[in-house]
Amino acid sequence: MTWNGFSLPFLAADRGGLREELQRWLGAAGAVPAPGVFPPVNIYDDGERFLVRAELPGIDKDALEVTARGNQLSIRGERVLEPADADAAYHRREREGGSFRRVVTLPQRVEGSQVSATYRDGVLEIVLPRTPEAQPRRVQIS
Amino acid sequence: MQTTTEPREGQEMQVREKRTAAQGEGTRPGPVFEPAVDIHETEREITVIADVPGAGPGDVEMDLRESVLTLSARIRPLEGGWRPLYREYETGGYLRQFRIGQQIDQAGIAAQLRDGVLTVTLPKAEHALPRRIEVKTG
Numbered sequence: 033m034t035w036n037g038f039s040l041p042f043l044a045a046d047r048g049g050l051r052e053e054l055q056r057w058l059g060a061a062g063a064v065p066a067p068g069v070f071p072p073v074n075i076y077d078d079g080e081r082f083l084v085r086a087e088l089p090g091i092d093k094d095a096l097e098v099t100a101r102g103n104q105l106s107i108r109g110e111r112v113l114e115p116a117d118a119d120a121a122y123h124r125r126e127r128e129g130g131s132f133r134r135v136v137t138l139p140q141r142v143e144g145s146q147v148s149a150t151y152r153d154g155v156l157e158i159v160l161p162r163t164p165e166a167q168p169r170r171v172q173i174s
Numbered sequence: 175m176q177t178t179t180e181p182r183e184g185q186e187m188q189v190r191e192k193r194t195a196a197q198g199e200g201t202r203p204g205p206v207f208e209p210a211v212d213i214h215e216t217e218r219e220i221t222v223i224a225d226v227p228g229a230g231p232g233d234v235e236m237d238l239r240e241s242v243l244t245l246s247a248r249i250r251p252l253e254g255g256w257r258p259l260y261r262e263y264e265t266g267g268y269l270r271q272f273r274i275g276q277q278i279d280q281a282g283i284a285a286q287l288r289d290g291v292l293t294v295t296l297p298k299a300e301h302a303l304p305r306r307i308e309v310k311t312g
């Protein structure tokens with residue numbers, strides 16, 4: 033890294049150190065895991081609202097936590113797989129369980145109190161109305 | 175960038191790319207994927223569990239013919255005036271086939287679909303179990 037021809041290795045090193053320090057501090061502070069990339073989401077728009085969809089088969093609805101604030105949507109949950117009988121032998125084991133936390137940034141702010149979510153056939157659907165200020169408005173031309 | 179994190183309880187879920195089914199049906203438009211499955215077996219039955227998110231009770235078809243179990247499902251298109259804005263995963267039907275190396279009691283096959291998880295129970299046929307054959311003299 034160079035700045036005005038001077039090399040600034042100390043700054044580069046410090047940046048890395050700072051990041052690690054921050055990570056350590058955050059890790060120690062919280063039960064809140066860092067947001068990951070699961071579940072993948074698809075986002076749709078109908079002009080007034082956003083629709084966020086995620087495929088989450090076999091999840092206990094009560095173990096899902098959806099929160100929206102500003103333009104951020106957070107999806108948290110856990111998938112628990114039912115174990116087979118003790119005497120059963122597995123031929124294939126491709127399905128996975130575990131916990132997840134995803135934060136999705138929307139293009140505009142949404143009305144947090146108006147957000148609704150449904151879980152059907154293993155698909156989570158969250159409808160988020162834009163705030164009135166974020167609604168598209170037709171501009172009068174004088 | 176790799177970062178070290180504190181070990182947590184349980185496993186964190188990972189994104190898995192969907193696998194396109196090798197043999198599409200052709201009669202339905204859109205992509206067809208292979209659902210992730212668990213298969214386990216006890217003395218009495220074989221259980222197949224498949225993740226088919228988006229498929230409802232009327233959307234699943236099953237077939238056991240010549241020892242090949244075929245599971246297929248379709249998903250319904252999204253209704254309403256939704257325009258796609260951002261896409262991280264593809265949606266489509268499901269198709270997967272398995273060779274079942276056991277005699278199955280066809281009449282006893284049971285299937286349950288719940289929250290996008292299909293569980294198929296295939297009881298082993300009674301006549302497939304070893305039987306003692308009486309040897310007559312005469």
